[in-house]
Structure formats: C-alpha cells, structure tokens
Amino acid sequence: MPLSASLAAAMTTLLASTITWPGPLEGPGTSRVIDIRDVTRDQDGAATVTTGAGTLDARLNANVAFAKDSARLTAAGQARLSELAAVTKALPAGTLAITGYTDDLGSTEHGLTLSRQRANAVAHELRASLPPTVTTTVAGKGEADPLVPNTDETARAQNRRVQITFTPRP
Amino acid sequence: MRPTVPTLAALVVMTAVTLAGCTGGATTATPTSTSSSATASAAAPQTWPTQPTSSPAAATSGDAVPTTAVMAVGASDLDSPLVSRTISYNGAKVSLDVWAPQIRDHQMYVTVRATLDPTASGPTQLMRLLADADPTSQVRGIPDGIRVVDPVARKEYLPSLGPDKLPLCSPNMVRSFAPGDVAYVTCVYGQPTGSPKRLQVVAPNFGSFDAPVR
Numbered sequence: 001m002p003l004s005a006s007l008a009a010a011m012t013t014l015l016a017s018t019i020t021w022p023g024p025l026e027g028p029g030t031s032r033v034i035d036i037r038d039v040t041r042d043q044d045g046a047a048t049v050t051t052g053a054g055t056l057d058a059r060l061n062a063n064v065a066f067a068k069d070s071a072r073l074t075a076a077g078q079a080r081l082s083e084l085a086a087v088t089k090a091l092p093a094g095t096l097a098i099t100g101y102t103d104d105l106g107s108t109e110h111g112l113t114l115s116r117q118r119a120n121a122v123a124h125e126l127r128a129s130l131p132p133t134v135t136t137t138v139a140g141k142g143e144a145d146p147l148v149p150n151t152d153e154t155a156r157a158q159n160r161r162v163q164i165t166f167t168p169r170p
Numbered sequence: 171m172r173p174t175v176p177t178l179a180a181l182v183v184m185t186a187v188t189l190a191g192c193t194g195g196a197t198t199a200t201p202t203s204t205s206s207s208a209t210a211s212a213a214a215p216q217t218w219p220t221q222p223t224s225s226p227a228a229a230t231s232g233d234a235v236p237t238t239a240v241m242a243v244g245a246s247d248l249d250s251p252l253v254s255r256t257i258s259y260n261g262a263k264v265s266l267d268v269w270a271p272q273i274r275d276h277q278m279y280v281t282v283r284a285t286l287d288p289t290a291s292g293p294t295q296l297m298r299l300l301a302d303a304d305p306t307s308q309v310r311g312i313p314d315g316i317r318v319v320d321p322v323a324r325k326e327y328l329p330s331l332g333p334d335k336l337p338l339c340s341p342n343m344v345r346s347f348a349p350g351d352v353a354y355v356t357c358v359y360g361q362p363t364g365s366p367k368r369l370q371v372v373a374p375n376f377g378s379f380d381a382p383v384r
Contacts, residue, residue, distance in 0.1 A: 019277055019330075019338070019358060036277075036338060038360025039328040043319070050331065051360070 046080040056166035063157050071117035081125040093133035094168040098123045103156035104143045116140025122162050253379050262290030268371050270381045278359040285352045293346035296353050313355045314339045315374035320366050327359040
C-alpha cells in the first residue's frame with residue numbers, strides 16, 4: 001500500500017479529533033465533546049507520535065534513528081522520517097519545532113553540538129515536503145530537559161531523542 | 171469537519187460493580203498462571219452508584235470516584251466477547267473477557283471485562299492490574315496499559331489522550347474491587363493506518379489476544 005495512503009487516517013486525525021466522552025460529574029446520561037490526541041508507537045522503538053486537535057508531537061528515538069554518537073541517520077531513522085514527512089506535508093499554517101537532546105554523558109559542549117546536528121538532520125528530511133506556510137525552528141539542547149533522570153543506561157537512552165512539535169498558527 | 175461519535179453508548183464505561191468500600195491499597199502480585207477458555211456470554215451491566223466528589227478536576231484526574239452512574243450499554247450493544255483468559259493475581263482468580271476492536275468515526279475502541287472471582291480472599295485493585303507499568307499510571311488508577319498492536323505495520327496504539335493529557339480509558343478510579351465484582355473497561359485509540367483486518371489486543375498481566383477488527 002502506498003505510504004501516503006497508509007497514513008491517510010493519521011492525517012485526518014492530525015487536524016481535529018473529537019469524541020463524545022462521559023463526564024464523571026455531570027450525572028448519568030450526560031457527556032461532552034472533547035479534543036483528543038492519538039498516540040502511536042513504533043514496535044522497533046523508532047518513534048512515538050501523538051496527533052490530534054491540530055497538533056503533532058513526535059519523539060524520535062535517537063538510539064534507533066541515528067548511528068551511535070553521530071548525526072548520520074540509520075535506515076530505520078530515514079524510513080520513519082519518510083513516514084512522518086507524509087504527515088507533515090499536510091500540516092496547516094504554523095511552526096514545526098525540531099529539538100535535539102542527548103544524555104548527560106560526555107561534555108556539555110559535545111552534547112549541544114550533537115543534539116543540534118541531529119535536529120538539523122531531521123529538519124533536512126522534513127523540510128523538502130513541508131508546506132510553505134509552515135516555518136521550522138531547529139535547536140540542540142544537549143542534556144537539558146531530560147525526560148527522566150539520567151540514572152542508568154535505560155534512562156539515558158530515553159533522553160537521547162529528537163522532539164518534533166507542531167503548533168498551528170492561531 | 172470534526173468527527174464525533176454518534177452514540178455515546180459505544181464509548182461508555184460499563185461498570186457493573188458492587189463496591190464494598192475502599193479497603194486500602196492492594197498488594198502487588200505477579201500473575202502465576204494463565205488459561206484460555208471459550209467465549210463467555212456478556213453479563214447485563216448495572217449502573218454505577220453515585221458518589222460525592224470535591225471537584226471536576228479531581229474526578230478527571232482519577233483521584234476521586236466518579237459522581238455519576240456510568241451509563242450502561244444495553245446487551246444489544248455488546249455481543250459475546252471474543253476470548254476470555256483467567257489468571258491468578260494476588261492469590262485470586264481474575265478473568266478478562268475481550269471484545270474485538272471497533273472502528274467508529276476515525277477512532278478505535280477496545281472493551282474488556284475484568285471479573286474478580288467470588289472466592290477471592292480480599293479486595294483487588296483491578297484497574298492497577300490493567301494499568302501501564304509506569305508508576306504514575308499505577309497510582310492514578312487509570313487502566314491505560316491496554317495496547318492494540320498491528321503486527322504487520324509493526325505499530326502499537328496507546329490510549330488516546332484527553333485535554334488533560336490523561337489516557338482516555340474508563341473507569342478512572344483508585345478503588346478496590348471486592349470478590350465477585352465485575353468491571354467493564356473501554357479505551358479509545360487512534361484509527362489504525364492501512365485498514366488492518368486483524369490486530370492484537372495486549373492487556374498487562376493477561377497477555378496478547380488476536381482479534382478481527384469490526
């Protein structure tokens with residue numbers, strides 16, 4: 001099945017998703033319409049993508065997407081970004097922020113440089129198909145803002161990531 | 171155009187529980203055995219008893235018991251479950267009945283029914299049994315550990331998030347279930363890409379269930 005067709009459902013939910021959900025306090029038989037965000041995760045751990053309510057939030061696992069201590073994309077990383085590009089090319093006007101992060105190992109300077117290079121590599125893959133109404137920002141934050149404390153290798157692996165966040169123009 | 175679900179009944183938690191009151195936290199236990207059985211017939215769900223609560227925020231965060239009676243789904247809305255499995259948890263038998271995932275209005279819904287054996291020696295936190303292993307999920311009592319896997323596309327669907335960024339799984343409660351209690355759990359997911367015909371429903375502690383998509 002063509003890649004773009006296979007992501008049609010994701011693109012639909014990207015723009016606006018609502019469901020009617022029971023409100024726990026409103027009493028029996030009542031409900032409210034709420035915005036929702038759908039969450040999908042790759043089984044190989046390449047990425048976790050949250051879409052809906054006009055937003056996109058993707059976390060690219062740097063351990064899968066990049067070669068070790070490098071900004072060179074792996075085949076899995078390129079494949080995942082290709083899928084993501086099919087979604088981002090349908091984005092409405094807004095800003096796509098691409099931010100790289102590393103763990104706390106190595107020097108701070110090295111982390112900042114590597115995270116910025118990785119963010120640039122992701123931006124390079126996505127920019128080609130982005131609509132002109134979408135602006136991109138690219139940053140490397142190194143070991144700042146860890147998802148979890150860098151207590152062990154499992155935690156450090158979680159922190160090695162590239163975050164891709166879309167904010168629609170108000 | 172924003173898709174909406176036409177019938178609330180398709181989403182609602184159907185919880186048939188006779189609450190014996192909060193009796194404190196349950197002990198953590200590892201399931202010791204599994205077994206599969208033929209499909210079980212759906213029990214008629216009962217309305218949820220109303221409980222007082224302090225604020226909407228508390229209720230949606232799972233810190234308080236919902237004040238409303240959760241609407242019951244009529245028997246015609248749920249046919250027989252697809253498959254059932256029983257495990258031993260904390261010395262008690264807990265059964266899980268699983269219905270096939272439903273696709274409606276660009277979302278996917280999964281319903282399961284957990285039953286605590288009447289001969290269980292004490293209360294069990296059924297929602298924790300179905301919650302993600304993450305400590306935050308375990309504490310807040312949302313049964314958000316149920317995943318839907320597309321083995322062909324190698325994708326895993328996690329429960330969708332509401333405006334409060336909490337997983338849309340219901341019931342949302344930190345409460346002990348007494349022996350014999352039954353809890354219907356429904357979670358919302360994104361529509362699978364590629365229109366798969368079969369998916370796997372993966373429930374913590376119970377394992378994977380192969381299921382056709384409705």
